[in-house]
Every structure is written in C-alpha cells, then in structure tokens.
Amino acid sequence: MNNETVKVGLMGFGTVGTGVVRIIQGHQEDLVKQTGLSIQVEKILVQNLNKKRSLQVPSDLLTTNAYEILYSPDIDVVIEVMGGIHPAKEYILTALEQGKHVVTANKDLMALHGEEILSKAKEKQCDVFYEASVAGGIPILRALIESFSSDRITKIMGIINGTTNYILSKMSQEGADYQEALQEAQALGYAEADPTSDVEGLDAARKMVILSTLGFHIPMKLDEVEVKGISQVTKEDIAYAKKLGYEMKLLGLAEQNGKGIEVSVEPTLVHKSHPLASVHGVFNAIYVHGEAVGETMFYGPGAGELPTATSVVSDLVTVVKNMKLLVNGQGISSSYKEKKLKADDHKYAKYFLRMIVSDQPGVFTQISQALAEQNISLATIVQQPHPKEKQAEIIIITHRAAKSSLNQALSQMENMAIVSEIKSCYRVEGGEAEWLA
Numbered sequence: 001m002n003n004e005t006v007k008v009g010l011m012g013f014g015t016v017g018t019g020v021v022r023i024i025q026g027h028q029e030d031l032v033k034q035t036g037l038s039i040q041v042e043k044i045l046v047q048n049l050n051k052k053r054s055l056q057v058p059s060d061l062l063t064t065n066a067y068e069i070l071y072s073p074d075i076d077v078v079i080e081v082m083g084g085i086h087p088a089k090e091y092i093l094t095a096l097e098q099g100k101h102v103v104t105a106n107k108d109l110m111a112l113h114g115e116e117i118l119s120k121a122k123e124k125q126c127d128v129f130y131e132a133s134v135a136g137g138i139p140i141l142r143a144l145i146e147s148f149s150s151d152r153i154t155k156i157m158g159i160i161n162g163t164t165n166y167i168l169s170k171m172s173q174e175g176a177d178y179q180e181a182l183q184e185a186q187a188l189g190y191a192e193a194d195p196t197s198d199v200e201g202l203d204a205a206r207k208m209v210i211l212s213t214l215g216f217h218i219p220m221k222l223d224e225v226e227v228k229g230i231s232q233v234t235k236e237d238i239a240y241a242k243k244l245g246y247e248m249k250l251l252g253l254a255e256q257n258g259k260g261i262e263v264s265v266e267p268t269l270v271h272k273s274h275p276l277a278s279v280h281g282v283f284n285a286i287y288v289h290g291e292a293v294g295e296t297m298f299y300g301p302g303a304g305e306l307p308t309a310t311s312v313v314s315d316l317v318t319v320v321k322n323m324k325l326l327v328n329g330q331g332i333s334s335s336y337k338e339k340k341l342k343a344d345d346h347k348y349a350k351y352f353l354r355m356i357v358s359d360q361p362g363v364f365t366q367i368s369q370a371l372a373e374q375n376i377s378l379a380t381i382v383q384q385p386h387p388k389e390k391q392a393e394i395i396i397i398t399h400r401a402a403k404s405s406l407n408q409a410l411s412q413m414e415n416m417a418i419v420s421e422i423k424s425c426y427r428v429e430g431g432e433a434e435w436l437a
C-alpha cells in the first residue's frame with residue numbers, strides 16, 4: 001500500500017471475479033469515501049488468456065502466472081475466486097506467508113481447510129474474510145461473528161444453495177423438468193463447475209460446516225454432516241407436499257441442546273406458514289435462533305455475479321479499513337467450545353412417509369402399529385388410489401420422533417408382506433399436518 005492506493009491481485013475472472021471488477025470500478029468513488037484509499041486491481045489470474053470475456057480489461061492485466069500476484073511486492077490483498085481446493089489452498093497459504101490479506105468465496109476450501117488457513121493468517125497477522133462463501137449476497141457470517149457474539153445460538157436452519165432452490169421452485173411452481181431447470185441454473189452462473197455438488201447437497205453441507213463452526217464455536221468437520229441431495233426428489237413428492245400445505249426445500253440444519261449438536265442437509269417439507277417456505281428461486285434464507293434474541297431470519301440472493309461480488313468487495317473494504325487502523329488479523333476467533341455430536345436417539349423431527357401397499361383391510365392398522373411400537377404417533381395418515389390393481393398409496397406425517405425409532409419402524413415396514421415399496425421419507429419442519437383435500 002502506498003499512501004493512496006491499495007493494490008489487489010484477483011485470482012479468477014469468471015462469474016464472481018467479473019462482478020468484483022465491475023463493483024470496484026463502478027463504486028470507486030464510494031469506496032474511496034469509505035476507506036480513504038483508492039482500490040486498484042493490479043493483476044488478474046486466469047487459465048485461458050484467449051477466452052472471450054463479458055467484461056473487457058487491458059490485456060496486460062491478465063496473467064496465467066500466479067507468482068506475478070503471490071510474490072508481487074506491490075500487491076496488498078489477494079482475492080481468490082477461482083474455486084476448488086488445489087491450487088487455491090496453496091495460493092492462499094503462500095499469499096498469507098507473503099503477508100498479504102486474503103478474501104475468498106471458496107466454501108469448499110474454507111469448509112475443509114479453514115482451520116489451517118485461519119491459523120496461518122493469525123500467525124502472519126493477516127486478515128482472511130470469506131463472507132461470499134455462504135449465501136452469496138447475504139451478510140450472514142458477519143452477523144454470526146459480530147452481531148450474535150453476545151448470544152448463544154441454538155438453531156441455524158437455511159436454504160443455502162441457490163441452484164437447488166431454483167430447481168425445486170421451478171418444479172413446484174411451473175411443473176418444470178429437473179434437467180431443464182438445472183441447465184437454466186447453470187446458464188445463469190449459479191451452479192458450481194461440477195453441479196453434482198449442488199444437487200447432491202455437498203455444496204450446502206460445506207456451507208453448514210462454516211455456519212455451525214462460527215455459530216456454535218466448535219470445529220465442525222464435513223464428514224460429521226449428514227447429507228442427502230435432491231436428485232431423488234420426484235414430481236410426485238413435490239405435488240403431495242403441496243397438497244398437504246408444504247414446500248419441498250433443500251434445508252441445512254444445525255441444532256444444539258443439552259444432548260449435543262446435529263448438523264445435516266436434506267430435502268425437507270417446510271410448512272407454508274414457515275417463513276422459509278416462501279423463499280424461491282436463487283434466493284437463500286437463513287433462520288437463526290438464539291437463546292436471548294429468539295427468532296431471526298436473513299434473506300437475499302444466494303448466488304450470481306453481482307450479489308456474490310458485493311460480499312467479496314465488502315470484505316475487501318473491511319481489510320482496507322483494518323489496514324488503516326493497523327488491526328489486521330486481530331478479529332480471527334478460534335473454536336473454543338467442546339464438540340459433542342448427538343446420537344440418533346437424541347435427534348428428533350417430524351417425518352413424511354409415502355409407501356405403496358396392498359389395498360386390503362387392516363393395512364392402516366398394521367402400519368400404525370409398526371410406528372406405535374417405536375413410540376411414533378401420527379399426525380396424518382391418508383390413503384390414495386394407486387394405478388396398479390389392488391395397490392394403494394399411503395401418505396403419513398408423524399409427530400416428532402427420534403431418528404433411531406423412525407429407522408427401526410422403516411425397516412420393520414419394509415419387511416411387511418403388505419408393503420410393496422417405501423417410496424420416500426422426508427423430514428418435516430413447521431406447521432401441523434393437514435388432511436389431503
């Protein structure tokens with residue numbers, strides 16, 4: 001940094017990188033007013049110098065040589081928006097080793113190697129901020145770190161993947177086809193380079209690692225998150241959910257009580273009276289419950305060029321303000337609480353079950369009995385006709401039950417002669433079950 005300009009090395013010039021350059025250029029006057037310094041993009045790392053780009057920049061700004069950024073004495077801050085683990089991790093660690101501050105949107109990396117990166121930053125008295133990594137444009141990480149620092153958070157529940165919310169909304173509202181909706185999300189720049197991580201829930205799981213680590217002050221690990229994606233969700237499931245007054249959402253859930261902590265990502269039926277049910281398209285929302293504050297909710301765009309870049313550039317502004325105050329690296333807090341994961345018999349939820357059974361007397365009784373034996377009581381049980389002769393479809397919504405009990409009841413029902421197939425089983429949040437109209 002000279003007295004007037006902070007120089008930035010941008011690693012990645014795709015969806016988010018392009019937005020970062022647009023915002024730094026377009027909002028320069030405000031940035032100068034807020035920080036007292038001008039911000040200049042000095043170099044941009046890309047893979048392919050000849051690629052056609054939606055934003056033109058002088059050709060000497062682009063490079064394929066990361067060292068021109070990492071070892072440049074002029075560059076103060078590195079913004080990593082390339083994605084992936086390698087070489088992004090090595091680049092970030094090198095940047096910190098060189099005393100450069102880092103802003104990243106990389107949840108894959110922060111979920112897996114966040115501890116190592118933050119501890120290197122602390123050692124080097126550098127900042128590392130990653131607001132864009134969770135829920136693109138929503139300022140949720142800063143809210144957890146700063147705004148809730150006086151409270152004890154008990155539950156974080158969120159729609160934190162824009163791609164899957166876009167797909168589920170299109171399927172629910174327009175009856176769109178799964179593949180068609182996924183392709184649209186890809187064309188809009190919402191999906192990851194490999195969209196499997198979006199649709200199989202891994203992207204959301206990585207974000208839940210970040211949210212639960214910051215919210216509960218524990219070192220959460222990715223393999224401790226139970227993950228189920230949306231690729232098995234059918235149009236029938238979505239239609240039944242709607243009939244019963246629910247929306248199908250891919251929900252991330254992190255909950256803690258005296259029995260421990262549970263963190264999961266799974267398709268969930270959210271009752272229409274719950275604020276998360278009205279979050280559609282690429283929008284994300286995170287519901288946070290704190291012992292003192294009670295219920296709060298944060299809503300906004302979860303992906304896309306400018307929303308995500310807004311978070312990146314706001315992190316950059318914080319770095320620059322810290323540089324002026326000489327306090328870089330001082331705000332990094334470590335996980336100081338003991339982590340205890342809940343066993344399945346302490347994980348409670350309501351469930352939606354759909355199964356194909358023989359259409360004969362006594363079926364309801366046998367199914368209800370299998371559930372009652374596991375101490376699971378029913379809120380709703382409905383029989384629907386099934387196109388196959390002598391078969392019927394049963395839809396159940398349970399009251400709150402332990403996960404271990406539900407699993408036992410499911411395996412018992414699977415072995416019953418009257419049950420041909422258990423089609424689906426989803427967690428249910430909010431509302432009371434209603435009868436099918």
Ligand SMILES: NC(=O)C1=CN([C@@H]2O[C@H](COP(=O)(O)OP(=O)(O)OC[C@H]3O[C@@H](n4cnc5c(N)ncnc54)[C@H](OP(=O)(O)O)[C@@H]3O)[C@@H](O)[C@H]2O)C=CC1
Pocket residue numbers: 011012013014015016017045046047048049051081082083084086087105106107108132133136189190191192193302303304305308
């Ligand atoms: N897209 C979104 O809405 C959001 C994305 N994120 C995260 O932001 C990051 C960036 O995402 P996004 O902008 O969508 O990704 P893109 O695929 O659009 O862009 C990636 C950019 O990085 C460059 N790049 C990739 N690998 C290398 C490498 N090894 N060496 C040099 N350059 C490389 C590419 O170069 P080239 O252009 O030459 O191919 C490209 O410019 C990811 O971590 C993503 O998870 C977070 C929130 C929202």
Ligand SMILES: N[C@@H](CC=O)C(=O)O
Pocket residue numbers: 133134135136160161162163164190191192198203302303304
């Ligand atoms: N692929 C992600 C992008 C933002 O993190 C999503 O769809 O939410």
Ligand code: NA
Pocket residue numbers: 131132133134135136137138139140141311
């Ligand atoms: Na965010």
